[in-house]
Structure formats: structure tokens, C-alpha cells
Amino acid sequence: MRWRFIARIIGILLIFLGLSMIAPLLVSFYYKDLAHNNFLRSMGITMVTGLILIIGSKKRGSDDYINKKEGMATVALAWIGIGLFGALPFYFGPEFINFTDAFFESVSGFTTTGSSVMTNIEGATKSIVFWRSFIQWLGGMGIIVLSLAILPFLGVGGIQLYKAEVPSPVPDKLTPRLTDSAKILWAVYAVFTLVEIIFLLGGGMPLFEASCHAFTTMPTGGFSPKNASIAHYNSAYFDYVIVVFMILAGINFSLHYQMLRGKTLAFWKDTECKFFLGLALLLTLLVTWDIYGSVYTSIKDSFRFASFQVISILTTTGFATADYETFPGLSQALLFVCMFIGASAGSTGGGMKCARIIVCFKYCYRELFKIIHPRSINHVKINNIVIPNEILRSVMGFLALYISLFILAGILLASMGIDMMTAFGAIAACIGNIGPGFGSVGPTENFSHMPVMGKWLLAWCMLLGRLEIYTVIILFVPEFWKK
Amino acid sequence: MKIIIVGAGEVGYNIASRLASENKRVVVIDKDIDAIQRLSENLDVQVIMASGSSPKVLIDAGINETDILLAVTDSDETNLVTCLMANMISPTTKKLARIRNQDFDSYYDRFKKENPHIDTIINPEIEVVNTIRKLMVVPGAVDVGDFADGQVKYIGLRIDRHSPMAGMKLIDFSSKFGEDRPLIAAIIRNNEVIVPRGSNKIEPGDLIYFVSETEKLEKMLMLFGKKIIPIQRALIIGGGRIGERLANLLEADSIKTKIIEADIARCHYLSEKMEKTIILHGDGSDQKLFLEENVGQSDVVVCVTNVDETNILVSLLAKNLGIENTITRISKSNYFPLLATIGIEKVVSPRLSAVSSILKEVRKGKVLSDISILGERGEFIEAIALETSDITDRPLRKISFPKGAILVCILRDGHIMIPAGNSVVKPNDRIIMFAVKHAVKKLEKLLTVKLDFF
Numbered sequence: 001m002r003w004r005f006i007a008r009i010i011g012i013l014l015i016f017l018g019l020s021m022i023a024p025l026l027v028s029f030y031y032k033d034l035a036h037n038n039f040l041r042s043m044g045i046t047m048v049t050g051l052i053l054i055i056g057s058k059k060r061g062s063d064d065y066i067n068k069k070e071g072m073a074t075v076a077l078a079w080i081g082i083g084l085f086g087a088l089p090f091y092f093g094p095e096f097i098n099f100t101d102a103f104f105e106s107v108s109g110f111t112t113t114g115s116s117v118m119t120n121i122e123g124a125t126k127s128i129v130f131w132r133s134f135i136q137w138l139g140g141m142g143i144i145v146l147s148l149a150i151l152p153f154l155g156v157g158g159i160q161l162y163k164a165e166v167p168s169p170v171p172d173k174l175t176p177r178l179t180d181s182a183k184i185l186w187a188v189y190a191v192f193t194l195v196e197i198i199f200l201l202g203g204g205m206p207l208f209e210a211s212c213h214a215f216t217t218m219p220t221g222g223f224s225p226k227n228a229s230i231a232h233y234n235s236a237y238f239d240y241v242i243v244v245f246m247i248l249a250g251i252n253f254s255l256h257y258q259m260l261r262g263k264t265l266a267f268w269k270d271t272e273c274k275f276f277l278g279l280a281l282l283l284t285l286l287v288t289w290d291i292y293g294s295v296y297t298s299i300k301d302s303f304r305f306a307s308f309q310v311i312s313i314l315t316t317t318g319f320a321t322a323d324y325e326t327f328p329g330l331s332q333a334l335l336f337v338c339m340f341i342g343a344s345a346g347s348t349g350g351g352m353k354c355a356r357i358i359v360c361f362k363y364c365y366r367e368l369f370k371i372i373h374p375r376s377i378n379h380v381k382i383n384n385i386v387i388p389n390e391i392l393r394s395v396m397g398f399l400a401l402y403i404s405l406f407i408l409a410g411i412l413l414a415s416m417g418i419d420m421m422t423a424f425g426a427i428a429a430c431i432g433n434i435g436p437g438f439g440s441v442g443p444t445e446n447f448s449h450m451p452v453m454g455k456w457l458l459a460w461c462m463l464l465g466r467l468e469i470y471t472v473i474i475l476f477v478p479e480f481w482k483k
Numbered sequence: 484m485k486i487i488i489v490g491a492g493e494v495g496y497n498i499a500s501r502l503a504s505e506n507k508r509v510v511v512i513d514k515d516i517d518a519i520q521r522l523s524e525n526l527d528v529q530v531i532m533a534s535g536s537s538p539k540v541l542i543d544a545g546i547n548e549t550d551i552l553l554a555v556t557d558s559d560e561t562n563l564v565t566c567l568m569a570n571m572i573s574p575t576t577k578k579l580a581r582i583r584n585q586d587f588d589s590y591y592d593r594f595k596k597e598n599p600h601i602d603t604i605i606n607p608e609i610e611v612v613n614t615i616r617k618l619m620v621v622p623g624a625v626d627v628g629d630f631a632d633g634q635v636k637y638i639g640l641r642i643d644r645h646s647p648m649a650g651m652k653l654i655d656f657s658s659k660f661g662e663d664r665p666l667i668a669a670i671i672r673n674n675e676v677i678v679p680r681g682s683n684k685i686e687p688g689d690l691i692y693f694v695s696e697t698e699k700l701e702k703m704l705m706l707f708g709k710k711i712i713p714i715q716r717a718l719i720i721g722g723g724r725i726g727e728r729l730a731n732l733l734e735a736d737s738i739k740t741k742i743i744e745a746d747i748a749r750c751h752y753l754s755e756k757m758e759k760t761i762i763l764h765g766d767g768s769d770q771k772l773f774l775e776e777n778v779g780q781s782d783v784v785v786c787v788t789n790v791d792e793t794n795i796l797v798s799l800l801a802k803n804l805g806i807e808n809t810i811t812r813i814s815k816s817n818y819f820p821l822l823a824t825i826g827i828e829k830v831v832s833p834r835l836s837a838v839s840s841i842l843k844e845v846r847k848g849k850v851l852s853d854i855s856i857l858g859e860r861g862e863f864i865e866a867i868a869l870e871t872s873d874i875t876d877r878p879l880r881k882i883s884f885p886k887g888a889i890l891v892c893i894l895r896d897g898h899i900m901i902p903a904g905n906s907v908v909k910p911n912d913r914i915i916m917f918a919v920k921h922a923v924k925k926l927e928k929l930l931t932v933k934l935d936f937f
Contacts, residue, residue: 375772377750377762386755 071160114222140219318435
């Protein structure tokens with residue numbers, strides 16, 4: 001482990017984070033909400049720390065190669081660092097009483113989870129509300145991916161960092177050069193965000209709220225500048241616009257890129273995309289059927305609210321237009337399952353990812369097939385491409401870890417005096433980067449009443465989910481630290 | 484006339500042998516010392532032990548004054564590079580290449596029009612696979628082939644006791660079946676080829692060859708008491724190129740297909756490529772595997788490994804398990820006479836098929852196809868009747884056909900005509916003839932169609 005090297009990269013990322021605080025600073029000046037000092041202080045601390053790290057770890061020689069282990073450590077530590085320093089503006093603001101809350105909100109933002117401890121968002125300063133949305137937007141496509149796109153400093157080692165931040169069960173590189181791929185991803189992401197802002201403005205949403213919502217839809221984040229989330233507007237137009245953009249955000253971005261390049265059929269040729277869209281439709285219809293009559297009297301309303309909740313949870317966004325805890329049991333069960341499935345690999349969504357679910361089912365089918373035809377040779381394929389055994393193993397390992405960590409964290413949280421439904425609901429919502437959970441952390445409540453230790457545990461789960469388990473959990477394996 | 488053959492494998496050897504016996508100057512190039520030695524000991528050809536794709540070797544072999552280059556090594560890549568180099572050095576030489584990889588299938592036209600300007604691409608496997616597909620559905624059919632771009636088919640069929648034809652004289656056919664009577668080209672009885680006359684009788688156990696328009700084939704088979712059978716489950720032994728191609732074809736027709744392949748690496752390759760076909764790893768002759776996989780439930784078993792003996796054995800094994808419909812790939816022509824006696828009837832041979840398609844391409848003029856049956860003991864010849872030949876513009880009864888040869892049918896304006904004593908062949912008619920081996924030369928003379936070359 002070459003700590004100097006890791007420290008240097010984290011230093012650079014901190015400077016980058018400091019610079020990104022210019023955006024809320026400008027918002028603060030524009031609205032004259034008197035919070036600019038908080039941002040200036042945060043910027044100062046963040047950038048000075050970054051500079052100290054860079055200067056203190058002056059590069060010796062030309063060892064810009066990072067191995068996989070170092071890449072993972074760098075990314076995990078960088079995300080923790082970003083969570084800590086990104087919490088400063090919250091900490092300095094009047095809305096947060098202690099650092100735990102600020103850190104929770106910051107990590108929830110960067111990991112695009114969307115769980116909040118703020119009880120009165122509408123009463124908060126504009127710049128803080130903007131910073132919440134903006135960090136989701138930064139975290140959605142990945143801070144390291146973003147820095148790869150605009151700063152060529154990471155060199156050869158970039159690929160290790162990229163893999164650690166955006167682990168994908170099915171590897172796909174859009175272009176031969178990583179920087180180009182990163183640029184494309186961010187360009188697509190930015191264009192979609194812009195289009196969503198325009199659509200929301202078109203429906204009469206004020207510019208500030210439209211931007212905040214677009215900044216949290218595309219990364220499937222779920223922070224809203226309104227206390228009641230999207231339900232505040234009670235408008236079918238806004239609901240459906242956001243549903244469409246949540247779906248787009250939940251699809252693999254390389255498919256968007258292919259489509260924008262003229263391959264319009266890319267969506268229909270991709271197994272995972274078909275699975276994701278089909279699942280979203282099926283679950284929407286089931287929930288519509290379930291809540292029609294029992295919650296809503298018209299089929300139109302049932303479909304509208306069913307589609308929004310299903311897609312919001314399935315894509316792991318976490319916006320709400322209805323309190324799904326008042327839905328019948330089947331709908332709640334389906335939404336709970338959605339929390340685990342998640343969106344597509346290569347999208348901004350979290351959860352286990354559809355690709356892994358497909359691989360898992362195909363793998364199980366192969367095992368059953370082997371029992372019937374003991375001497376058959378067959379492979380697990382997606383899009384007619386064979387998934388190599390190492391990837392199969394890593395996917396099965398991922399799923400096993402995901403479930404075990406969910407159970408372990410759930411028990412830990414319950415041991416802090418929280419009821420079972422809330423404990424497991426909160427863990428599922430945080431490890432899947434969704435936002436609202438079940439029980440006393442449902443869509444109409446928030447996480448402010450969680451115990452301090454519980455908040456740190458949940459923040460840790462969010463990081464686990466965002467970096468797809470391995471990158472974070474590897475830090476806890478003793479073998480990792482041996483020289 | 485000078486011909487260079489690159490590749491002295493089975494195909495190269497057999498073509499060299501046919502061409503050398505017709506007094507052509509043949510040069511064979513191959514890297515393998517054993518293949519070269521076998522050739523130089525048995526045939527009157529010049530041999531060069533070197534790589535045929537090397538430009539230096541090609542020049543040394545005299546590519547500049549060569550009329551035809553045949554690239555028939557086992558490697559597609561070598562064949563392509565050989566043609567490419569030949570095209571650069573001597574663009575006027577006709578080039579013929581054997582290309583077998585399926586991935587090249589859609590590029591045949593471009594190979595012709597663009598570099599390396601390959602005049603003809605031979606892929607016997609496509610032909611063999613099509614033959615297997617046709618053989619599958621006709622019970623008792625031993626052989627199937629096409630004339631006139633598939634408009635006309637010839638079928639070899641075993642007559643059993645229940646056949647309505649058994650015991651009939653050919654002369655009685657017209658009164659019984661009328662216009663649509665079958666055109667019998669040959670009867671094989673006790674391993675002997677009989678060119679039928681009106682007085683010949685069809686007996687149970689005979690193997691007959693007949694010709695039919697493709698559209699009327701089903702009706703014609705009904706006359707023989709045979710029906711096209713639908714295939715639902717197929718088992719392929721051997722996942723080589725033929726097995727792979729066949730499985731693709733069957734998969735497209737949504738037939739449940741299993742392949743048994745002995746080589747584990749090949750199994751993985753197939754499993755990666757195939758969508759629905761089940762790939763099984765094991766020896767084709769492994770009885771336990773057969774029972775495990777319920778082989779008795781298959782509608783057809785196709786044995787296409789590279790080893791003749793395995794194919795024969797597995798076919799017998801399958802028959803033992805109650806599957807009558809088996810198709811066997813055989814490469815060695817000296818096995819052919821034995822097969823019928825042990826009950827193996829449906830036989831395909833990619834080698835023979837390659838040799839005859841290459842010869843067909845090499846032959847110039849009015850012979851359109853020349854198909855050997857039963858391991859070269861008889862030949863179907865499809866030709867265009869020349870104005871200058873003795874056969875045209877005279878009633879058939881005035882023409883003395885050589886013994887052992889028969890005019891099977893006449894194709895005029897896309898219609899098949901049954902020849903009778905007073906029929907007249909007009910110039911530019913397509914005629915299909917059958918001849919036993921020793922009658923072929925005389926038949927050529929009659930046609931005044933020399934089996935000539937480019």
C-alpha cells in the first residue's frame with residue numbers, strides 16, 4: 001500500500017470538492033440567504049486539507065501505476081473523505097445541531113440515497129437546499145468518473161479507480177480511452193438533467209425547484225426542496241415527467257449513448273434493459289390492481305401513484321407522491337422487493353442491479369439443468385455473450401454479501417432499540433441507496449430520530465451500497481492490510 | 484492445361500487423382516511430408532513440400548503459367564492468403580478456394596468481386612448439411628441431391644415389402660400411375676447397379692434412384708408408400724463444423740437438438756455459440772450417456788464425427804436402441820459397399836461432395852453437374868444438349884445409347900419431361916442422364932461434350 005500516492009489522489013479530489021462549493025456559494029449570494037460564510041469556511045478547510053495532502057505526499061519517481069487493491073482503498077477512503085468534508089456546509093449551517101447529522105446528510109447526498117434528517121426543508125436556507133441536491137448530482141455519476149472526465153491527472157491508474165467506483169457485473173467500456181468514456185457518460189448525464197429542467201419549467205415549476213429536482217432525479221437521489229417531496233405539487237404532469245426521467249436514469253448509460261448515436265434499437269436488444277422495463281411495468285400493474293379500490297377510487301389515480309412509487313423505489317430514487325405505508329400488504333411487499341432489485345448496471349441507480357439478478361437466475365437454472373443433464377456443458381449468457389466463471393463467482397459472492405450485510409446491519413440497528421420493521425426497512429433503504437424505508441422511516445417521516453450510532457451505521461451502509469460492497473468491505477478484511 | 488493444388492489432404496488428393504488420370508499437368512503443394520509422399524508415390528503429379536501461401540513458393544510452382552489454382556488446405560486462412568497472393572502475382576489465374584468457417588458465409592460475393600477475386604468458393608459442408616436435413620425427413624431415403632438449381636431432385640430409396648411398387652415391372656408404371664409416374668434412373672440390387680429397361684422388375688430390398696420435380700416430391704413419395712416425417716428431437720454425435728452447422732439449421736427450425744462431443748474445449752466453444760441446443764460432453768459410443776439422455780426418444784440420430792468407425796458404431800448403437808432414422812458420415816469410399824449389409828443406409832460424405840463440386844466448377848462447357856453416387860459407382864450427369872451432338876433433333880429410339888447409360892429426363896422451359904421412344908431432345912435442353920462408371924466415357928462421346936476444362 002503506497003499511502004503517499006493514495007493521499008495525493010484524495011488531496012486532489014478534496015480540492016475538487018472545494019471548488020464545487022462555488023456553486024452553492026453563488027446561490028447563496030443570489031438569494032442573499034447569509035449562508036455564504038459557511039460555504040467559504042467549508043471551502044477553505046477542504047482545500048487547505050487537500051493542499052496539505054498533496055504537498056505532504058510529493059510524488060517521488062514516476063510510479064503512477066495503481067494496483068487493484070490500492071485502487072479500491074483509494075476510492076473507499078476518498079468517498080469517506082468527501083462525505084466528511086461535504087458535511088461541513090451542513091455542520092456550519094443553523095439547520096444541523098451536530099456533526100453526526102451533517103455527515104449523515106452529506107453521505108446520503110453523495111451516495112444518492114436521499115434519506116434525510118432535516119425536518120423542515122422549506123424553512124432551510126436556499127443554498128443549503130441547493131447543496132443537498134447538488135451533491136447528489138455530483139455523486140450520481142461518480143466523483144472519480146467526473147474527475148477522470150475533466151482532469152487528466154489520474155493517468156494509467158485511472159482504470160483501477162474507475163472500476164472500484166463503478167463496478168459493473170458486465171464490463172463495458174464505451175471507448176478505447178477511459179477519459180473519453182467518462183466524458184461521454186457525464187455529457188449524457190448533463191444533457192438529460194438539462195432536458196428535465198426544461199420539462200419541469202414547462203409545467204410551471206420555479207427554476208430553483210426544477211433544478212433541484214432534476215439534480216436529484218438523474219442520479220436517482222431523491223432529495224427534494226419540499227417537505228412533502230413531489231406530493232407537494234399534486235400534479236400528474238410533474239409525476240409523469242419525473243417517472244420518465246427516473247426510468248431513463250435507471251437504464252444503463254451506455255445504452256443511452258448508443259441510442260444517441262443512432263442505434264435506436266439498443267434498448268430492445270439489451271436483455272437487462274428489457275428485464276428492467278418489463279419488471280417496472282409488471283410491478284406497476286400489480287400495484288395498480290392492488291391499490292385500486294382500496295386506496296384510490298379511480299383507475300387513473302391508481303396507475304399514476306402506483307407507477308410513481310414503483311419506479312421511484314425500483315430505480316432507487318426515493319421520491320414520494322404517496323405514503324406507501326397506507327397501501328395494502330401486497331404493494332408493500334412488492335416495493336420492499338424493489339428495494340433489493342434496484343436499477344440497471346451502468347445506470348445511476350443502486351440496489352443489487354437487474355444484471356446481477358438475471359445472472360443469478362440464469363446461474364441457478366444452469367445448476368438445475370446440470371442435474372437433469374449431468375454431462376451437459378453450458379454457459380450463462382447475457383445478450384448472447386458468455387459470462388466468464390470469475391464474474392459469475394463475483395456476482396454470486398456479491399449477492400450473498402449483500403444479503404448477509406443487510407441482515408447483520410438490520411440486527412445491529414434493532415439492537416439499538418429500534419423496532420424490527422423500521423430497522424430492516426431503514427437498512428434496506430440505505431444499502432440500496434433508496435431513501436425512505438418502512439416503519440418510522442417511511443416516505444412521510446425522516447431519519448432524525450435515529451440514535452447517533454444508528455446514523456453512522458446507516459451512513460456506512462450507504463457507502464457499501466454506492467460502491468457496490470466489495471470496494472468498502474475489502475477494508476475490513478485483515479488480509480488486505482498485510483504487507 | 485496446368486493446375487496447382489494447395490493442400491494434399493483427402494480432398495486435394497482425390498482431385499489430383501481425378502485430374503492426373505485425365506492427363507492434366509498437376510502441381511500439388513503441401514507442408515506435410517507424409518501427405519506429399521503418399522501423393523508422389525501414387526500419382527503422376529509434381530509435388531512441392533512448402534507452404535502454399537508463400538509467394539515465393541507459388542512463383543516457383545509456376546503460378547504465372549497456371550490456369551487454375553485450387554486452395555483446399557484445411558485452413559481457411561491459408562486458403563484465403565494463398566488466393567490473395569496468387570491474385571497479386573498472376574491475376575489471370577482462376578482461383579478456387581475451400582472456405583468452411585460459417586463467419587465467412589455472407590462474404591462469398593465480396594470475395595469474388597473484390598480482392599482476392601476468388602472465382603469460386605467451395606463449402607462442401609453447406610451441401611452436406613443440406614443433404615442431411617433432407618435425408619432426415621424422408622424415411623428410407625438413402626441419398627438426396629439437386630439438379631437445375633434445386634428444381635429437380637434425385638432420391639435414393641430403399642423399397643420394402645409394403646411398398647406398392649414391390650413386384651411391379653417398370654413398363655407397367657405408365658398404366659398405373661399415368662403422367663406423374665416416377666422416373667427410375669437406377670436399381671441397385673445385391674450391390675450391383677442395374678440401369679433399368681421397361682422389362683425390369685422392382686423387388687423388395689432394392690435400392691432405387693429416381694428423379695422428381697421438387698414440387699411434386701411429396702406426392703411422388705406417397706406413390707412409394709413413404710411420407711415426409713416431422714422431426715421434433717434430433718441427436719447429433721460430433722460437434723465439428725458439420726455438427727455445428729446442422730445444429731444451427733435445426734435450431735432455426737425449432738427442433739430440439741442435442742450434440743454429443745468428446746472434446747471438452749469444443750464443447751465450451753459450441754455452448755458459447757448455440758442458443759438452445761444442449762451440448763453434452765462425452766464419447767458418442769458411451770452407452771451410459773445414451774441411456775442418461777434418453778436417446779431412444781430422438782427422431783433422428785446424425786453421426787458426423789471425424790472418425791468413420793465411430794460414426795458407424797454409433798449408428799448401429801442407435802439402431803439397437805430402436806431409432807431407425809440414422810444418418811452416418813463416411814469419408815473412406817471403400818467402406819461404401821459394406822454399409823448396406825450392416826443396415827447403414829443414409830450416408831453422407833463431405834469429401835466426395837467436395838470433390839464433385841470442385842470438379843463441376845473446374846469442368847468447362849456444357850456439363851452442369853456430375854454427381855457420383857454409391858461411392859463413385861454410378862454418376863448422374865446434368866448437361867446441356869449441344870446442336871452439334873448426336874443426341875439432338877432425332878427421336879430417342881434412333882439413338883444408340885451406350886449400355887449402362889440412360890436418359891432420365893429432359894428439362895425444357897423449367898418443365899420436366901419424361902423421355903419416350905419418340906421424344907426429341909432439342910438444342911439447349913437440359914438433360915439428366917445416369918451412367919454406371921464404365922459407360923461414362925461412351926456417354927461423353929455421344930454428347931460430344933468433352934469433360935474439358937476452363
